[in-house]
Amino acid sequence: MSGRLRGPGAGVAGGDASGTGVDPARVVALTEREEAVFAARHQRCGALHERARASMPGGVPMSWMAKWAGPFPLSVATASGSRFTCADGVEFVDLCLGDTGAMTGHSPPAAVAAVARQAARGITLMLPTEDAAVVAEELTSRFGLPQWQFTLSATDANRHVVRYARHLTGRPRVLVADACYHGSVDETFATLDREGRVVPRRGNIGPPVPPSATTSVVQFNDVAAVERELSTGEIACVLMEPAMTNVGIVLPEPGYHEALRSLTEQHGTVLVLDETHTLCAGPGGMTAADRLRPDVVTLGKALGSGVPCGAFGMTAEVADRVRRSVELEDVDVGGVGGTLAGNALSLAAMRATLQQVLTPDAFAGMLPLGARWAEGVAGVLADQQVPWHVTRLGARAEYAFAPVPPRTGREAAAADDFPLQTLLHLSALNAGILLTPFHNMALLAPTTTAEDVDRHTAAFAAVLEELVA
Ligand SMILES: Cc1ncc(COP(=O)(O)O)c(C=O)c1O
Incomplete structure (x- = not known):
C-alpha cells in the first residue's frame, strides 16, 4: 500500500x-x-x-x-x-x-449524471433523501464504523468532531501532530517551537485565543509524547491523519497506531483519524488497509467527486453518547451542522462516487x-x-x-x-x-x-x- x-x-x-x-x-x-x-x-x-x-x-x-x-x-x-x-x-x-x-478524475460521468439528475429534482431540502442511507451504509462497509453524519467539507467534519469530543469527555484540549493540517480548524493551527512550547503556526491568521490554550502538540511517531500528554487527563481527542500528507508524506512507524489506540482507550480520549487525504491508500483509506480502530473517521474532498461534501463516521458507542447527551430541541444551535450540510446534491454525488467511481x-x-x-x-x-x-x-x-x-x-x-x-x-x-x-x-x-x-x-x-x- x-x-x-x-x-x-x-x-x-x-x-x-x-x-x-x-x-x-x-x-x-x-x-x-x-x-x-x-x-x-x-x-x-x-x-x-x-x-x-x-x-x-x-x-x-x-x-x-x-x-x-x-x-x-x-x-x-x-x-x-x-x-x-x-x-x-x-x-x-x-x-x-x-x-x-x-x-476521482475531473467530472466523472457517473457523478455528473447523478448530480444533474438530483439538481433537477431538488438541491437542498433540510430533509433526507434515499441516497443518505445508501452512502452511510457504503461508508460503514468501507471503514467499519456504523454511524455517519454529513457536512459540507472536511474542515466542518473535523470541527464538529472536536466539539463532540469536548462535549462527551468534558475535557478542554485537542492533541495534534506538529505540522499537521486538518482544514481551517482553529485548534489545529498550533506548532511546537524549539523549546517544545505550543505556539501559533507561522501564518496563523487571527487566532481567537492562543492555540496553547486549546491544543497540545506532539511529533508524529512519538509514542512517549502522546502518553505524556494524555496522562494530563485534559485531552478530549487525538486528531491525526493516519499518515501525514500535508507537509510531505510522513508514514507511521510499525506499532504507532497500535500505541495510539491503546493509549487513547486507556485515557478515555476519543481517537479521530482524518482520512480526507489518506483515502488514497484504498477504498477504506488506511483504516481498512491497516486494520485501524479509530473512534471517529473524518472525510471530505474527493468523496463527492469535488461536489462540496464531508462526512464523519462514529462507533456505536460514540454515536450513542452523542444521542444521549444532546437535546433534540438544541440540535440546530449547538454548533454542529448547518443548513446546507448533508444536502441532497452532495449525497447524490457521494453515492455515485462511492458506487461507481472510487471503487x-x-x-x-x-x-x-x-x-x-x-x-x-x-x-x-x-x-x-x-x-x-x-x-x-x-x-x-x-x-x-x-x-x-x-x-x-x-x-x-x-x-x-x-x-x-x-x-x-x-x-x-x-x-x-x-x-x-x-x-x-x-x-x-x-x-x-x-x-x-x-x-x-x-x-x-x-x-x-x-x-x-
Ligand atoms: C487531511 C485534511 N483534512 C481536512 C482538510 C480540509 O479540507 P477542506 O479544505 O476541503 O475542508 C484538508 C485540506 O487540505 C486535509 O488535507
Whole structure:
C-alpha cells in the first residue's frame, strides 16, 4: 500500500548552502527562464488574471489559488478525467487534481449524471433523501464504523468532531501532530517551537485565543509524547491523519497506531483519524488497509467527486453518547451542522462516487500508478545523484529535498525549499504537467495513464539534468 524509496544518499551533487544538493543560483537562473516561457505561452491566462486583479485580491476567488509557481495562475477552460485545458488552449496532465478534491478524475460521468439528475429534482431540502442511507451504509462497509453524519467539507467534519469530543469527555484540549493540517480548524493551527512550547503556526491568521490554550502538540511517531500528554487527563481527542500528507508524506512507524489506540482507550480520549487525504491508500483509506480502530473517521474532498461534501463516521458507542447527551430541541444551535450540510446534491454525488467511481477496481488501477510514479522519480534521483527521497502512500507520492524519509512533521518541514519547489513546479507546468502547489506531490486518479506518469518522469529527468549540470 505504501513504500519509501530512497534517493542515493548524502551529498553528491554540487556545493550548495541549502542542503538540497543543488546550487541556489542555478535555481534562480532556471526559474527566470521558465517564467519567461510560461508568460509567452499563456498570454490569454495572463490577460484574464490582469482583469481579475481589479475585483479580487491577487486576482483569484480564494487566496490559496494565488500560490502557484509562475507569474500568474492558469485560468481553466475545461477539465475532464486527468486532463485540463487552460484559456490559451494548452492541455495539461493534472497530477494535482484539485489537491485531492478531484482524485476521482475531473467530472466523472457517473457523478455528473447523478448530480444533474438530483439538481433537477431538488438541491437542498433540510430533509433526507434515499441516497443518505445508501452512502452511510457504503461508508460503514468501507471503514467499519456504523454511524455517519454529513457536512459540507472536511474542515466542518473535523470541527464538529472536536466539539463532540469536548462535549462527551468534558475535557478542554485537542492533541495534534506538529505540522499537521486538518482544514481551517482553529485548534489545529498550533506548532511546537524549539523549546517544545505550543505556539501559533507561522501564518496563523487571527487566532481567537492562543492555540496553547486549546491544543497540545506532539511529533508524529512519538509514542512517549502522546502518553505524556494524555496522562494530563485534559485531552478530549487525538486528531491525526493516519499518515501525514500535508507537509510531505510522513508514514507511521510499525506499532504507532497500535500505541495510539491503546493509549487513547486507556485515557478515555476519543481517537479521530482524518482520512480526507489518506483515502488514497484504498477504498477504506488506511483504516481498512491497516486494520485501524479509530473512534471517529473524518472525510471530505474527493468523496463527492469535488461536489462540496464531508462526512464523519462514529462507533456505536460514540454515536450513542452523542444521542444521549444532546437535546433534540438544541440540535440546530449547538454548533454542529448547518443548513446546507448533508444536502441532497452532495449525497447524490457521494453515492455515485462511492458506487461507481472510487471503487475497489479503480484503486486496483491507481495504486500501481502511484508505484510507477515513485519508482520513476527515484530512478531519476539515483541517475542524477541528488540527495532527495520519494515517499508513497497508495495513489499519492511525493519527493522531498532530504536524503531519507522524515519520521516527524518537523523533519518533513525542515526539508522544504520554496524557491527550488517553485522551479520544479514551473518547469513541470511548461512540460504540460500540474503538481500539487503546496509541495512536490502527485496524485493518480482512475483516469490517469501510465503515459501520464512517464511524461512526468521524463520532464523531471530533464530539469534535474539541467539543475545538477
Ligand atoms: C487531511 C485534511 N483534512 C481536512 C482538510 C480540509 O479540507 P477542506 O479544505 O476541503 O475542508 C484538508 C485540506 O487540505 C486535509 O488535507
